[in-house]
Amino acid sequence: MDSNKNEIDHVLKQAEVGFQFLQQSDVIERAELMYAIATEIETLDEILIETAHLETALPLARLQGEKARTVNQWRRYADAVKTGLYSEARIDRDPNGQFDLRKYNKGLGPVVVFGASNFPFAFSTAGGDTASAIGAGCSVIVKAHPAHLKTSQLMADAIQRAISKYGAPDGVFSHVISDSFTIGQQLVSHKLVKAVAFTGSFRGGKALFDLAQSRPDPIPVFAEMGSVNPIFLLSDYLTNNLEAFAKQYIGSLLLGVGQFCTNPGVLVGFSGEQLDRLKLALKNELKSASTGKMLHTGILESYNRLKSEMVQYEGVGILEEGQDNTPGEFAQALLVEAQATQVLTNPKLLEEVFGPFGLVISCSDQAEMKALLEQLDGQITITFAASEKDIRECTELFAIAQDKCGRLLFQGMPTGVEVQYAMQHGGPFPATTDPRFTSVGPDAVKRFIRPISFQNWPNEFLPKELQDGNPLQIDRLINQQWTKA
Amino acid sequence: MDSNKNEIDHVLKQAEVGFQFLQQSDVIERAELMYAIATEIETLDEILIETAHLETALPLARLQGEKARTVNQWRRYADAVKTGLYSEARIDRDPNGQFDLRKYNKGLGPVVVFGASNFPFAFSTAGGDTASAIGAGCSVIVKAHPAHLKTSQLMADAIQRAISKYGAPDGVFSHVISDSFTIGQQLVSHKLVKAVAFTGSFRGGKALFDLAQSRPDPIPVFAEMGSVNPIFLLSDYLTNNLEAFAKQYIGSLLLGVGQFCTNPGVLVGFSGEQLDRLKLALKNELKSASTGKMLHTGILESYNRLKSEMVQYEGVGILEEGQDNTPGEFAQALLVEAQATQVLTNPKLLEEVFGPFGLVISCSDQAEMKALLEQLDGQITITFAASEKDIRECTELFAIAQDKCGRLLFQGMPTGVEVQYAMQHGGPFPATTDPRFTSVGPDAVKRFIRPISFQNWPNEFLPKELQDGNPLQIDRLINQQWTKA
Known part of the structure; x- marks a missing residue:
């Protein structure tokens, strides 16, 4: 009709x-x-x-x-x-x-x-x-x-x-x-x-x-x-899982050319040698990975526009770009980094870039990570890349996260949504209009x-x-x- | 504090x-x-x-x-x-x-x-x-x-x-x-x-x-x-229950000086000798009944203002006034009447007058009653003063009523709200903001x-x-x- x-x-x-x-x-x-x-x-x-x-x-x-x-x-x-x-x-x-x-x-x-x-x-x-x-x-x-x-x-x-x-x-x-x-x-x-x-x-x-x-x-x-589905990286977990996590994360970031509402667009970790090693591993993974064609040119144009806005914000540095860059066709993946202090003063950095775009945020300590979590808008998912020991040491973060999302993951990646009774696909505003x-x-x-x-x-x-x-x-x-x- | x-x-x-x-x-x-x-x-x-x-x-x-x-x-x-x-x-x-x-x-x-x-x-x-x-x-x-x-x-x-x-x-x-x-x-x-x-x-x-x-x-x-909680009067039921209904209705209308959100402010029946007899019975009941002091002067003032607006609308006639009229203290009950044709062209007549105020609406036939029901805003309750035979003869009204209210009564009065699992106290807008x-x-x-x-x-x-x-x-x-x- x-x-x-x-x-x-x-x-x-x-x-x-x-x-x-x-x-x-x-x-x-x-x-x-x-x-x-x-x-x-x-x-x-x-x-x-x-x-x-x-x-x-x-x-x-x-x-x-x-x-x-x-x-x-x-x-x-x-x-x-x-x-x-x-x-x-x-x-x-x-x-x-x-x-x-x-x-x-x-x-x-x-x-x-x-x-x-x-x-x-x-x-x-x-x-x-x-x-x-x-x-x-x-x-x-x-x-x-x-x-x-x-x-x-x-x-x-x-x-x-x-x-x-x-x-x-x-x-x-x-x-x-x-x-x-x-x-x-x-x-x-x-x-x-x-x-x-x-x-x-x-x-x-x-x-x-x-x-x-x-x-x-x-x-x-x-x-x-949609939302940025942040992943919080905790230290004990990363000690034993750094390489595996990097592989898994880039896989999730690029899945479906990043066109999922559960795409993990933000990684939050603690500054230091461990996070530096992770960034290297992420760069290696991204370099060798390919993305693909986006759903339609409107989405690609919007992706490219938001991406270029992101890299122009103060304190945002490029970590690595993906392989594919056929103009007007494919989406080029992009991983950038910033300090939590920058993100805390510029909420734009926590807005969604629909596509294969990731932002790695470095926090100087748990207080800064807490401040960042508190500043977060409602999310469809939040993930803790953490060991049990890590969670025991940050129960406050765990409690705050429950008021910020519809689904809370222990390890793993947020992409992949099970059609089950126990699934909550939603989250506080602006992830949805009704959590x-x-x-x-x-x-x-x-x-x-x-x-x-x-x-x-x-x-x-x-x-x-x-x-x-x-x-x-x-x-x-x-x-x-x-x-x- | x-x-x-x-x-x-x-x-x-x-x-x-x-x-x-x-x-x-x-x-x-x-x-x-x-x-x-x-x-x-x-x-x-x-x-x-x-x-x-x-x-x-x-x-x-x-x-x-x-x-x-x-x-x-x-x-x-x-x-x-x-x-x-x-x-x-x-x-x-x-x-x-x-x-x-x-x-x-x-x-x-x-x-x-x-x-x-x-x-x-x-x-x-x-x-x-x-x-x-x-x-x-x-x-x-x-x-x-x-x-x-x-x-x-x-x-x-x-x-x-x-x-x-x-x-x-x-x-x-x-x-x-x-x-x-x-x-x-x-x-x-x-x-x-x-x-x-x-x-x-x-x-x-x-x-x-x-x-x-x-x-x-x-x-x-x-x-x-709140809402006007209309009662639809059907003929077979009234044949055997006219006097009892009149008594019950005036009791419900005056209960708590009419200050309930389930107060039955509107009666809808079919024009004719039966409805005329009911009006007489209602008048007799109201004449001998007393109301009382309202919750506060603001509510009384608002009641008096809305009441006087109602009687000034075209086609609205006074049936009977209640006993109590100590100025500035008690609410004087009021029962008025109008033809459905008037109500259909003036939706103001279906607005709530919080207090012991009732409007009796005469419909010339079932089509007119249906039109009135369709024009109704969302209600907390709708009541059918009906026999089983009556309902069988107006299944369409029964179906429409279900989309207009939170609680649907067969006989009885809407005042009296049970604190039970099976209670629905709410209803489509504007009875509530969320039915x-x-x-x-x-x-x-x-x-x-x-x-x-x-x-x-x-x-x-x-x-x-x-x-x-x-x-x-x-x-x-x-x-x-x-x-x-």
């Missing part, structure tokens, strides 16, 4: 019909629809992979993997929805018959999804936001990402085929294609829209957030806007629900999730006890 | 220390602190009741009941916190040892609470917002309600005594007294504050919401701003938490909620299975 302003109203009216349809479904029926969508996506042939490859420059193997992950997301989220976990059914009956109160979570309403360019499958049209919104019982309107319109169309077609076979109305999923920036604004401002999911830049996410909060009726915006929710893992469904209580209703009018006899056999909290009875 | 601008920083620094203390506590330790606070409040003698009676004009018996409810809230929320329900512990371990991911909910940070004037105990200084925030592991800063400062101080003293006996730092709970409107703004704008809870007027709540969203780092605001949460019942704790994932951490550094062996014996979702193991 090619959209213009007049069509938005029509799209939203259809989406409202789709929402009402999903509201009448129970969690088991909704899970069936999600499994059907998963199968339809799984069935898509090589044309999907080739189309995405041409549009995003992402390698074929990576896209094959991402397709499998996307299918898996639909299935895992459906598994979770089906158990009733997100229904949170609660029944309280007064023993004297004064009240019969039953509460469960329903969908918020139509949800607008703005996909990410760096995950054309798993975080775009048919990605985690769409899957979790439908799992919550919400209809979805996807604004196709302009950088992979054909891929988006193939995915939208697959979802729509599954919806049609299932017998659901078209409005359960709508696909809006438009070059116009204002279409996105119109969608977010539309009175029938009840929530927004976005993955992308801080500027884009914050603009949508502000727009949604200035509506006559503000609505939630779940914008995942109370995750955009990865089945818990992503929670973003799109709200509770409603039914008081004294006869059984026949209640949603199945709350009916006597528990026809869906979900876990429910009845008179303060969890039971399937 | 008498506050000025320079002291806010000090209060917040203390609150941050209190927050860090609570973060180090586990759910069982936190529940112990809550039980201790409950006992300290329970121990308060008649001076509390008398002070509150003098400050709010609420009857002694009502205040005794509200005190018991307040104590009960602390205990019930502590019971819930202790089970780990709000920790939502999730552990996912890769069978191949690639990852060990553990997630739980931690407190957001210091929370500012603005209490309500109409519940000086249960929704003010030591009320549900404070109890649920501390249950979530957040420290609390209460801005004392200017209409009951002495009551607020007695409650604050009780909380602080319990905190001190427990050995927790003062900053777990702070009490700010100030006439200045800007102190509230400064609190909401302070960078260490992470959430706000408010109960009161739309104007007040929306102003705090806007302020919080315009911070460099926006924070959640849970403002409960995804409740401010009554243990689930109120959910407003003040956010998840954090720990990846590959040795057991000793994990919070007890996530440690091997489950030392707190809470329910946890381990590799997709709920278990206490």
Whole structure:
């Protein structure tokens, strides 16, 4: 569908019909629809992979993997929805018959999804936001990402085929294609829209957030806007792992040409001979590593601009540049260094440079490292490259870090995000607009629900999730006890 | 404490220390602190009741009941916190040892609470917002309600005594007294504050919401701003219950001089002989009923102003006025009537008049009733005065109502709010700023938490909620299975 302003109203009216349809479904029926969508996506042939490859420059193997992950997301989220976990059914009956109160979570309403360019499958049209919104019982309107319109169309077609076979109305999923920036604004401002999911830049996410909060009726915006994912290097760990760490770090920094929101853009260590040796090891690793083509020229241009701004700040020195530098095509990796004292006076140095860019910060002591941690904005991840002994000696840093991120790692690298219940992909502002929710893992469904209580209703009018006899056999909290009875 | 601008920083620094203390506590330790606070409040003698009676004009018996409810809230929320329900512990371990991911909910940070004037105990200084925030592991800063400062101080003293006996730092709970409107703004704008809870007027709540969203780092605001709680009268039900309904309705309308956020300010029925008879019955009930003194002169003035505006709108007719009309003291109840066609063209008629004011709206048919329901703003409650037969004949109204409210009643009156898991006290904007949460019942704790994932951490550094062996014996979702193991 090619959209213009007049069509938005029509799209939203259809989406409202789709929402009402999903509201009448129970969690088991909704899970069936999600499994059907998963199968339809799984069935898509090589044309999907080739189309995405041409549009995003992402390698074929990576896209094959991402397709499998996307299918898996639909299935895992459906598994979770089906158990009733997100229904949170609660029944309280007064023993004297004064009240019969039953509460469960329903969908918020139509949800607008703005996909990410760096995950054309798993975080775009048919990605985690769409899957979790439908799992919550919400209809979805996807604004196709302009950088992979054909891929988006193939995915939208697959979802729509599954919806049609299932017998659901078209409005359960709508696909809006438009070059116009204002279409996105119109969608977010539309009175029938009840929530927004976005993955992308801080500027884009914050603009949508502000727009949604200035509506006559503000609505939630779940914008995942990235972060620098700092790694704190502690001494005892580095003593035995210096070379391995350098290898692992450069691998993580260059993975996917640095185009991950969990890319570890900042390393923080203690000045001295050990950090000097690490810098040498990092230089050696970077020299021999190659990166690749970025997703699109806009991202490359932005990367080059931010990079050149960084090296012009006072106190920033170049450590090493990467191999690839075909102009206008490939991203050249860059590792720079600075003293913590510089960073503490120039917060710009802690802003994200989306791409294979790393900054190594030297602290003179633990107090300076603490000051730096305190100055940090919210992050998706923080990693301690540390031994157990190291952590025991810096419990204060460990405590502060917990208020600064959504996921805290002991060793390892932040890139690589598991689609699991225990995953938190989010973090305090400005990593996201709402640290109370995750955009990865089945818990992503929670973003799109709200509770409603039914008081004294006869059984026949209640949603199945709350009916006597528990026809869906979900876990429910009845008179303060969890039971399937 | 008498506050000025320079002291806010000090209060917040203390609150941050209190927050860090609570973060180090586990759910069982936190529940112990809550039980201790409950006992300290329970121990308060008649001076509390008398002070509150003098400050709010609420009857002694009502205040005794509200005190018991307040104590009960602390205990019930502590019971819930202790089970780990709000920790939502999730552990996912890769069978191949690639990852060990553990997630739980931690407190957001210091929370500012603005209490309500109409519940000086249960929704003010030591009320549900404070109890649920501390249950979530957040420290609390209460801005004392200017209409009951002495009551607020007695409650604050009780909380602080319990905190001190427990050995927790003062900053777990702070009490700010100030006439200045800007102190509230400064609190909401302070960078260490992470959430706000408010109960009161739309104007007040929306102003705090806007302020919080315009911070460099926006924070959640849970403002409960009231609603008109419409009752939809259906014919079959009224046939057998007309007199009883009239009695029940006037009782609910006048309860607490109409000063409840669940006060049923709007009745919607079908024009005709039945509704005419109901109006007569309502008039008879109102004539013989007495109201009483309002909470403070500001509320009475506002009630009188809004009431006189209402009767001046086109098409609004006076049905009956109540007995009490001692000028400047008592609120005179008022029942008015209008045609749905008038209401559909003048949305002002659906705005709340806080106090014993009711509007009876006549619809010519079901289509008009549907149009009215669709025009409704978000409500805390919607009630169907209906029989089962009635509901079967208006399933569309029933479906729409679910998107318009937090609690949906079959028969009965919306006043009377049970402190239960299954209670939803909230509703779509403008009833609240966030319909995804409740401010009554243990689930109120959910407003003040956010998840954090720990990846590959040795057991000793994990919070007890996530440690091997489950030392707190809470329910946890381990590799997709709920278990206490």
